[in-house]
Structure formats: C-alpha cells, structure tokens
Amino acid sequence: MSESRASRASRGSRWPSPGRLLLSLTGVLAFVLLWHLATLGNSRTDIPGPYLTVQGLVELIDSGQLLRNVVASLFRVAWGFVLAVALGIPLGLSIGWYRTARLTLNPVIQMLRPISPIAWLPMATLIFGASTWFDASDLAAIFLIFLSSFFPIVTATASAVASVELKYLRSAINFGVRGHRLVTRVILPSSLPQILTGLRLALGIAWVVVVAAEMLGVQSGLGFQVNDARNNLRYDLVSAAMVVIGVTGLAIDGAMASLQSHTLRRMGQRMGQQR
Amino acid sequence: MTADDVKIRLRNAHKRFRGDQGDVAVLDGVDLEIREGEFFAIVGPSGCGKSTLLNCLAGFEHLTSGEVTIDGAPVGDPSPRRVFVFQEYAIFPWLSVADNVAFGLAGLRRPERDRIVARYVEMVGLQGFESAFPHELSGGMRQRVEFARALAVDPDMLFLDEPFGALDALTRMEMRREITRIWQETGKTCILVTHDVDEAVELADRVAVLSTRPAIVQRILDNPRPRPRDIADPECRALRTTILEVLGVGSSR
Ligand SMILES: Nc1ncnc2c1ncn2[C@@H]1O[C@H](COP(=O)(O)OP(=O)(O)O)[C@@H](O)[C@H]1O
Ligand SMILES: [Mg+2]
Numbered sequence: 001m002s003e004s005r006a007s008r009a010s011r012g013s014r015w016p017s018p019g020r021l022l023l024s025l026t027g028v029l030a031f032v033l034l035w036h037l038a039t040l041g042n043s044r045t046d047i048p049g050p051y052l053t054v055q056g057l058v059e060l061i062d063s064g065q066l067l068r069n070v071v072a073s074l075f076r077v078a079w080g081f082v083l084a085v086a087l088g089i090p091l092g093l094s095i096g097w098y099r100t101a102r103l104t105l106n107p108v109i110q111m112l113r114p115i116s117p118i119a120w121l122p123m124a125t126l127i128f129g130a131s132t133w134f135d136a137s138d139l140a141a142i143f144l145i146f147l148s149s150f151f152p153i154v155t156a157t158a159s160a161v162a163s164v165e166l167k168y169l170r171s172a173i174n175f176g177v178r179g180h181r182l183v184t185r186v187i188l189p190s191s192l193p194q195i196l197t198g199l200r201l202a203l204g205i206a207w208v209v210v211v212a213a214e215m216l217g218v219q220s221g222l223g224f225q226v227n228d229a230r231n232n233l234r235y236d237l238v239s240a241a242m243v244v245i246g247v248t249g250l251a252i253d254g255a256m257a258s259l260q261s262h263t264l265r266r267m268g269q270r271m272g273q274q275r
Numbered sequence: 276m277t278a279d280d281v282k283i284r285l286r287n288a289h290k291r292f293r294g295d296q297g298d299v300a301v302l303d304g305v306d307l308e309i310r311e312g313e314f315f316a317i318v319g320p321s322g323c324g325k326s327t328l329l330n331c332l333a334g335f336e337h338l339t340s341g342e343v344t345i346d347g348a349p350v351g352d353p354s355p356r357r358v359f360v361f362q363e364y365a366i367f368p369w370l371s372v373a374d375n376v377a378f379g380l381a382g383l384r385r386p387e388r389d390r391i392v393a394r395y396v397e398m399v400g401l402q403g404f405e406s407a408f409p410h411e412l413s414g415g416m417r418q419r420v421e422f423a424r425a426l427a428v429d430p431d432m433l434f435l436d437e438p439f440g441a442l443d444a445l446t447r448m449e450m451r452r453e454i455t456r457i458w459q460e461t462g463k464t465c466i467l468v469t470h471d472v473d474e475a476v477e478l479a480d481r482v483a484v485l486s487t488r489p490a491i492v493q494r495i496l497d498n499p500r501p502r503p504r505d506i507a508d509p510e511c512r513a514l515r516t517t518i519l520e521v522l523g524v525g526s527s528r
Contacts, residue, residue, distance in 0.1 A: 167363060171359065174355065174358055176379070189370075190369065
C-alpha cells in the first residue's frame, strides 16, 4: 500500500475539514432545492415538498410517535444484528479455517444467501406464530434482520480467515502457538479489519431490511409508520418517516465507521489497510 | 568434521511439488552438514529451491525422500528452538514492537518477560520504539523487530530466508553489520539463504552454492576471514568471483 493512500485513509477517519463540509452541505441544499421545485404546489395527499415534510416531522415528534417508532426499529435491528454477529463470526471462522466445514456448509450458505429476507416473512410468521412469551410479529421481524446480516457476516469472516497470510500463521506456529490460541492471537486480529468491514455492511443491510420487515404484521417501527401514514393518505408523514430512516441510517453507519477506525487504530492499523 | 559438532545433517534430500502440469522436482539430492554455532550461507539463483530447502529444515515442509536430522534426531514440527526469519516482514502488524518481541514469551511471568523484551529491543537498537506499531517503522527497523522477536525465545538456531531482500542497498549493508555483531554476541547457528553473493561473502563461515532447479549442492566454499569483513578486500573478492563462476555467471573482475 502506498504511503499517500495510508495518510489519506487516516485523515478520512477524523472530522471532515471545513472545505469538505461545505461541499457536502452544498449537495444537500441542491437536493432539497430540486425536491422543492419538483413538488411545487403539491398538497399532502400528493408527493409532498420539503416544507410539508418538515411540518409532518414536527407533527410526528409532537405526538411522540416518532420516538416510539425509531426505538422499535432500533430495538429489532439491535437484536437481529447481535444474534447474527454471535452466530455468524464463529461460523465464518470455522468455514474459513476448516476445510471440512467449508465443503459441508458453504454450498448451503451460498444457496440461502441470495434469498431476500422478505421472502422469509411468511415462513417466519409460521415459525414464530406459536410464540406466547414474546410478540410473534416482533420475533418474525427480528428473524428477518438476523437473516439479512447473518450471511454477509459469515461470508466476510470466512473470506478474511481464508486470506490470513501464511507467513503470520507460520511464525506463530514457529513460536509454539497452536489450536485456540492461534485463533485468538493471530487469526482473529489479522482478519479483524475485513470482519469489521463486513459488520458495517451487514448493519447497513439490516437497517434497509427492518423497514421492509415492519410493513407487514407489526404495529410499531419506521416501516409501520410509512405504511400507516400511506393508509391514511398522509404522504407528508410518509416522506417525514423516510427522512428519519435516512438520517438514522447515516448515524448508524457513522457510529459503525468510528468504531471500526477506533479499533483499527488501537491495533496499529488504519482504515484502508489490509483489504 | 567430527560427528558430534554436526548440528544439522541433510542426506540425499529430494523434494517434489505436485503442480498443475505434473510434478515439479525442486531438490534433487541435497547433502549438507552444518556445524553448531556456524554461520552457513546457501546461495543459488532465484527459484532454485532455497526457500523450499529452508522450509524443510524448519519443519514447515517435509522432504519427499531423504532425511534431515538436527542434533541427530529427525526434524518434526516447527519448534521455537529453531526460529525462521521470513523473506517479507512477518512481524504482526496488530502488535506494538514490544508485544511483537514478547510474542514467543507467553509462558513467562510479566517481570521476566519485560526484562527479556528490554534486552533484545536494546540489542537491535530500537530503544524508544517499544510502543510503536510496525507501520510506523522503516523497513530496516521492522526487520530488526523480527530479529529481536526471534532471539527473545533464545533459539539454538536461526533460519534466515533472504532477510534483507526487501531493504534498500544502504540499509542492507547496515543490517549485515548488525547481524554479524548479533551473531558474534549470541553464538547462534545461523543458516542464511540468499541470492546476493556479497551478502554470503560478508556474513558466512561457509557458503554452499546450489545449482538451478532442481537443486543440488555444487560446491561448498570456506571463508575464514575475520570479522567485520570488508567485501572489497582481495580475498573476499576472490571468493566472490569463485561463487559467481560456480553459479555460471561469468565475471572478469
Ligand atoms: N508449495 C509449492 N507448490 C508448488 N510449487 C512450489 C511450492 N513452493 C515452491 N514451489 C516451486 O519450487 C521452486 C523453488 O521455489 P523456492 O524454494 O521458493 O525458490 P527460491 O527460494 O530459491 O527462490 C519454484 O519453481 C516454485 O515455483
Ligand atoms: Mg525464496
């Protein structure tokens, strides 16, 4: 990796410079302006402009619906994602490391992976429908989130482990490090940058999927909000919810990116290194 | 040489790799005896099988036929008694200098470990860089970390696979001086693999010259010159010329 790419990458992980901030702001303002011009004269039963959207947003905040729905969506994403991490990383490690595990499990995983999590919704409702100790539709949504991030996590982890450089493995073995110590002292740290990239990607997908999963069955969350507003022909609330989905997604990704660069820095590496 | 000062013995070593276009013969009957405490160099053209030979000595690979013994016993798995220094830096990028040097010392108590780390960090001249990470160091400094990590476990021998290959010419010359000093200070058996004839002439007590692939040992040459050596002095230059002739690279000088 070239020195200039390294320094650019490390600069990118700090706060943006005023110049960059200005450019981003210009882009956003231009978008809002275009949106405004394209929707000029529309009412809230039509595609609403920015002004109606902001009014809708204020209404959602005032009624307390917004907070309730954001929390509900975040809650589902958190559970689904944490479960996917807890199962996906160990499974990815085994698939990346053990040939037998790879040959046995990889075909099944690669076949399940392209199935959109939304296609699982009927099955999920059947599976969790009998649940009495927890809201069934909630479980189904969490299951969908789990599926959506599980496969990217398994795949990223397995490929990270499979690409651990031979020289690191050999030198660790040379110093007598074997078995589970090899995993914790060499395989995990050396594949961590790639795993973190996979986690960030998976969380992004989870946020996209939660909104879709909440359009059926559940009575809370941003997806429900969008659907509910549409049923009441309140398109200003639809667009307000969409804005919230975007901004929350941006915040989640930002949090993940800073966790990523913080972890890498602590481990003597920088973003952009070891791809 | 008497039987008991032989540290490593290689007898009729053959190594083949199964490739896409059938088998590739890499070692074709290599015989070598390396003495305890000796600095032994193996030179040969690129791709002739030097790394393969060293990997077989270290236990990372196994001979197809023939035998390697160390201290009279067949080589088994890799062991911290024999540490390999890699062609490309193999220190761990996620560990600081001090943690890299301490990598092989996990079984020791903290004060003991810190003492050993401090000693070898000093031996390779990296005091003040203990908490730096590899990406903050120059190539030469990274290679010093790798030497310190290897020496810290107090091995019987070091396998050096073109350890200066990735360094610039000036740093390489400086590192040769350093290795000579460290070798004299520690008395480890060192087996150096290189395609750089000057490096072999400056560092080694004896130099084995390999053929092109599949490799056999063509000649073993002695270099009794005292250290530190100046490779420009006449005896060193004569040895260099001989090695180049054996390698089949004509040199008129
Ligand atoms: N694992 C392997 N599988 C197949 N061929 C190999 C393997 N390792 C080395 N070789 C081949 O053996 C030959 C010698 O390689 P190597 O020992 O690395 O040479 P050197 O270190 O002298 O440059 C090369 O032609 C290389 O392609
Ligand atoms: Mg080599």
